[in-house]
Amino acid sequence: MAATTSNEVMEQKPHLSTGDVIVVENLWRTYDMGSEQVHALRGVSLNIKHNEYVAIMGPSGSGKSTLMNLIGCLDTPTQGRYWLNDQLVSELNDDELARIRNKEIGFVFQTFNLLARASSLHNVELPLIYNGTPAAARMERAIESLTNVGLADRMHHKPN
Ligand SMILES: Nc1ncnc2c1ncn2[C@@H]1O[C@H](COP(=O)(O)OP(=O)(O)OP(=O)(O)O)[C@@H](O)[C@H]1O
Ligand SMILES: [Mg+2]
Structure with a gap:
C-alpha cells in the first residue's frame, strides 16, 4: 500500500458534523504483560462536541481509566486514531503530547x-x-x- 501523507489522513477523518472537539475511532489499548496481553480497550469509537457533557460509565476493569488516559493525552493507543480539536494526536510523540496537555486539554x-x-x-x-x-x-x-x-x-x- 502506498504511504499516506498526514494531509490524506486528515481527510479520512470520520466525523462529518462540525463542533466535534473529540473524535475517537476504533481505539485499542493492549497492555503487554509478558506471557499474556490484556486488551483493556477493543475498538472504542466516540465523538464529543463542544460544550457537551459526557459520563463514561462501566464496571470495574472495563477500561474507563485507560480511555481517559488516552483522551487526556497521557497515553497513546496501540491501534486506532484520536483527533483533538482537528489534530491527529494519536500519532504524536511524548514531547508533542506534553505541549497538547499544556495548551489544549485539562485533566x-x-x-x-x-x-x-x-x-x-x-x-x-x-x-x-x-x-x-x-x-x-x-x-x-x-x-x-x-x-x-x-x-x-x-x-x-x-x-x-
Ligand atoms: N498499566 C496496566 N498494566 C496492565 N494492565 C492494566 C494496566 N492498567 C489497566 N490494566 C488492565 O486493563 C483493564 C482496564 O483497566 P482500567 O483501569 O482502565 O479499568 P476501569 O474501568 O478504570 O476500572 P475501575 O472502575 O476499577 O477504575 C483491566 O483488566 C486492568 O487490569
Ligand atoms: Mg478506573
Whole structure:
C-alpha cells in the first residue's frame, strides 16, 4: 500500500458534523504483560462536541481509566486514531503530547496531584511557567483564577 501523507489522513477523518472537539475511532489499548496481553480497550469509537457533557460509565476493569488516559493525552493507543480539536494526536510523540496537555486539554485527577510543598498560587501558575508566560502575567492570571473560585485568601497556603 502506498504511504499516506498526514494531509490524506486528515481527510479520512470520520466525523462529518462540525463542533466535534473529540473524535475517537476504533481505539485499542493492549497492555503487554509478558506471557499474556490484556486488551483493556477493543475498538472504542466516540465523538464529543463542544460544550457537551459526557459520563463514561462501566464496571470495574472495563477500561474507563485507560480511555481517559488516552483522551487526556497521557497515553497513546496501540491501534486506532484520536483527533483533538482537528489534530491527529494519536500519532504524536511524548514531547508533542506534553505541549497538547499544556495548551489544549485539562485533566482533573481524583487525587488532585497538587505539589504538596508549593503554595496554591504556585500550583496554579505552574502550567504557565511551562508555556513561557512572563512572571508578572502568570501571577496576575493565577491570582485571578484563585479569586474566581473563592480561594484568594488561601493563595499562600499549601494544599494540605
Ligand atoms: N498499566 C496496566 N498494566 C496492565 N494492565 C492494566 C494496566 N492498567 C489497566 N490494566 C488492565 O486493563 C483493564 C482496564 O483497566 P482500567 O483501569 O482502565 O479499568 P476501569 O474501568 O478504570 O476500572 P475501575 O472502575 O476499577 O477504575 C483491566 O483488566 C486492568 O487490569
Ligand atoms: Mg478506573
